[in-house]
Amino acid sequence: MVQGSADEAAETLAALKQLRERAHRRAHGGAWLPALGFAVLLLASAALYRHPLAQPTSVDATHPFWAGLPDEQVSPLASYLFWFVGTPLLFAVVALWYAWRARRHGVRVAWPLVAATGLGVLVLLAVLAAVPVGPVPEELVFATGPHWAGLSTPLLPLAAAVIVLGRAEHSRGLLAAGIWIAALTVWLCTSFPLGHLPGWTSVLVGGSGLGGQLSLRPAHYLVLMALPLLVVAAVNLATGRRPR
Amino acid sequence: MTEAGSGAPGAGPSPHPATVLDDVVHQRVRLGILTVLSEATECRFAALRDELGLTDGNLNRHLRILEQAGLLQTTKGYEGRRPVTWLRLTRAGRAALRAEVTALEQLVSRIRTATAADEES
Numbered sequence: 001m002v003q004g005s006a007d008e009a010a011e012t013l014a015a016l017k018q019l020r021e022r023a024h025r026r027a028h029g030g031a032w033l034p035a036l037g038f039a040v041l042l043l044a045s046a047a048l049y050r051h052p053l054a055q056p057t058s059v060d061a062t063h064p065f066w067a068g069l070p071d072e073q074v075s076p077l078a079s080y081l082f083w084f085v086g087t088p089l090l091f092a093v094v095a096l097w098y099a100w101r102a103r104r105h106g107v108r109v110a111w112p113l114v115a116a117t118g119l120g121v122l123v124l125l126a127v128l129a130a131v132p133v134g135p136v137p138e139e140l141v142f143a144t145g146p147h148w149a150g151l152s153t154p155l156l157p158l159a160a161a162v163i164v165l166g167r168a169e170h171s172r173g174l175l176a177a178g179i180w181i182a183a184l185t186v187w188l189c190t191s192f193p194l195g196h197l198p199g200w201t202s203v204l205v206g207g208s209g210l211g212g213q214l215s216l217r218p219a220h221y222l223v224l225m226a227l228p229l230l231v232v233a234a235v236n237l238a239t240g241r242r243p244r
Numbered sequence: 245m246t247e248a249g250s251g252a253p254g255a256g257p258s259p260h261p262a263t264v265l266d267d268v269v270h271q272r273v274r275l276g277i278l279t280v281l282s283e284a285t286e287c288r289f290a291a292l293r294d295e296l297g298l299t300d301g302n303l304n305r306h307l308r309i310l311e312q313a314g315l316l317q318t319t320k321g322y323e324g325r326r327p328v329t330w331l332r333l334t335r336a337g338r339a340a341l342r343a344e345v346t347a348l349e350q351l352v353s354r355i356r357t358a359t360a361a362d363e364e365s
Contacts, residue, residue, distance in 0.1 A: 006355035009348045012272065016345065019279050023295065027284035103323065106291025107284040108330070170283065 024170065027107040029240035031169040032233040034094045034114075035177070038162055039229035041090055042155075042181075042222050048079045052219035059193060064152035068185075069218045070192045083154035087122055091115045091161075110168040118161030125152060150189040155225075159185055162229070173235065177228035184225055194218065265351075268313045269344045273298065274306050278341040281316060281333040289318075289329040307331070315340055 046052040048067035051059075059072045066079035073079050091114075098111040159182035166175030188194060195214035269275060276296050281287055293303045310316045315337035319330045333341075 006352050006359070009352045009355075012275070013345070013348050013352065016275060016279050019276055019295075020283060023280040023283040026291075026295070027287075102288075106288030106294075108286040110285040168285070 025240055026105055027109065028169045028171065029105075029236065030097060030101045030109075031165070031171055031174065032236040032240070033097050034165055035162075035174060035229045035233040035236065037090045037094055038158060038165075039226040039233065041086055041158070042226040042229070044086075045079075045082060046219040046222050048073055048082055049218045050074050051217065053217050055215060055217065061192065063150075065150065065189060066154065067218070068153050068155045069188055069194055069221060070150060071194050071218045084122065084126065087154070087157065088119060091118060114161055114165045114168055117164040118157050121157035121160045122154065125154065125157060128152060150191065151186065153185060153189050155181065155185040155189070171232065171236075173228065173232040177232055180228050181225045184221060188221060194221075265347050266340060266344060268309060268315070269340045271306070273302070274310055275341075275344065277303075277306060277310060278315065278333065278337060278344075281331055282338060282341055286319070286330045286332045289331060292331060310337070313340075 045068050049069070050056075050072040056072070061070055061072050062076055063070075065071075065073075066076050066083065067073040068079075068083075095111060095115060098109055102108045159178050162174060162178030162181060164178075166172070166178055195216055197214060269278065273296065277292065280292055280295050289303070289307075293300060296303070298306075307316065307318070311318060313336075315334055317332045317334055319332070321328055321330065
């Protein structure tokens with residue numbers, strides 16, 4: 001009798017798990033498109049750098065880093081326009097996507113919160129860093145510690161939007177991807193030149209403690225940032241198409 | 245020796261998980277409704293009906309009970325000229341579902357532990 005109750009409760013739990021998985025696929029099966037959109041935007045921004053892949057002998061960078069990372073831009077104005085037109089455009093496309101999914105599948109995701117976060121931080125950045133471009137501040141060069149002025153970069157609003165998207169889509173993968181982008185941005189943008197390693201990192205691997213610099217270029221870092229988003233998009237697309 | 249799930253030493257015995265089960269939530273269809281709604285921000289009435297394989301009248305009856313208990317909210321609107329009803333779990337609804345699932349899991353584990361102990365003795 002008692003064992004029967006346990007079996008019944010276990011059956012209920014198993015049925016609920018199945019139902020939850022089905023409902024999850026139905027509600028969040030569209031996360032691949034915004035994830036892919038964010039990844040494409042990141043990768044496309046490689047075109048904003050004068051030397052996205054090649055290692056130049058010298059770098060003539062300006063601040064704020066409107067291209068995203070602290071490196072030489074083709075044109076600060078083009079970088080500015082890329083992010084301030086490209087990001088709202090991406091949000092508009094994703095909003096259409098979610099509206100279409102809501103009509104087709106009858107479920108809504110808290111997408112407006114994602115757009116509000118991304119655009120809100122972007123507007124805040126525009127206000128805070130609206131000053132014309134100039135030379136890289138001295139405190140950022142040969143940095144002795146992180147210098148937060150470098151965080152005037154359009155990559156942070158993107159990271160914030162990905163984190164909120166992760167919450168809205170109940171996706172740990174997106175949450176991790178957003179945190180990963182934010183962490184890389186904080187590391188790369190608070191020192192100059194690009195890829196500066198603080199002293200303590202070389203001490204960890206038995207070095208002299210003077211620090212160093214990774215010889216990766218902006219495009220390499222952008223691929224690193226976009227990679228988790230591409231993986232999440234691929235997994236979401238594959239699980240969404242799995243027969244029910 | 246304390247019983248499984250009885251809490252900190254010195255605390256009184258924890259209530260049996262069966263006493264924690266909420267009659268409003270425990271009903272199978274209503275548990276299904278809460279589970280589906282917990283995955284989306286909002287869900288359309290028709291989508292929920294199709295997902296659970298219910299009739300309009302049956303679903304409506306359960307929704308009224310859950311709404312009266314403050315576990316879900318309904319919003320009526322239009323898509324073009326078609327009237328649509330959107331359903332959303334409240335914070336209390338999410339908490340009630342979590343509590344119910346936890347109680348069920350504890351119940352299963354408690355009965356199975358007791359049965360295993362009986363078989364051994």
